[in-house]
Amino acid sequence: MTKIDILVEGYAKEIENGWNASSNVTLVTSNSKNIIVDPGCNRKLLLDALEKHKLKTGDIDFVLNTHNHTDHTLLTSIFENAKVITTDEIYAGDHQVEHNNKIPETNLEIIQVPGHTPKHCALVVKTEKGTYVIAGDVFWWIDNEEQKIDIKKKILRIRAIWKN
Ligand SMILES: [Zn+2]
Numbered sequence: 001m002t003k004i005d006i007l008v009e010g011y012a013k014e015i016e017n018g019w020n021a022s023s024n025v026t027l028v029t030s031n032s033k034n035i036i037v038d039p040g041c042n043r044k045l046l047l048d049a050l051e052k053h054k055l056k057t058g059d060i061d062f063v064l065n066t067h068n069h070t071d072h073t074l075l076t077s078i079f080e081n082a083k084v085i086t087t088d089e090i091y092a093g094d095h096q097v098e099h100n101n102k103i104p105e106t107n108l109e110i111i112q113v114p115g116h117t118p119k120h121c122a123l124v125v126k127t128e129k130g131t132y133v134i135a136g137d138v139f140w141w142i143d144n145e146e147q148k149i150d151i152k153k154k155i156l157r158i159r160a161i162w163k164n
Pocket of ligand 1: 069
């Protein structure tokens with residue numbers, strides 16, 4: 001069984017000279033593996049959410065960073081046993097290899113997606129309830145901002161990338 005839980009809901013609030021922002025943090029459990037997609041940068045919210053799910057940082061097997069922005073990646077290293085996955089590689093400590101677009105030992109597929117940095121990826125998760133794509137900052141907006149992008153157009157582009 002494959003399960004998806006939002007551990008931390010992301011936020012982006014503009015402040016004077018900067019931002020208060022942290023990404024969504026998603027937990028995917030599949031084939032007895034615990035995968036965090038984008039650990040974000042709010043340590044307290046993340047540790048509280050893990051505790052609610054009866055997980056410790058050492059229980060996480062993989063961290064997938066959807067792209068290299070600090071509000072998504074800052075807490076990557078708190079998961080002491082996790083292999084770290086990016087758009088095209090897996091790190092286990094100082095050992096780096098390319099991946100085959102899968103989270104090892106699962107059926108979870110890593111796809112390349114459009115975004116606001118050159119290398120963005122997303123995770124395709126098939127569950128009993130349907131297929132989900134967990135994507136960081138493919139759609140981006142400030143809290144309470146009206147959407148000015150054509151989301152349907154972006155979704156169609158992601159579908160086209162995924163099918164090819
Ligand atoms: Zn970003």
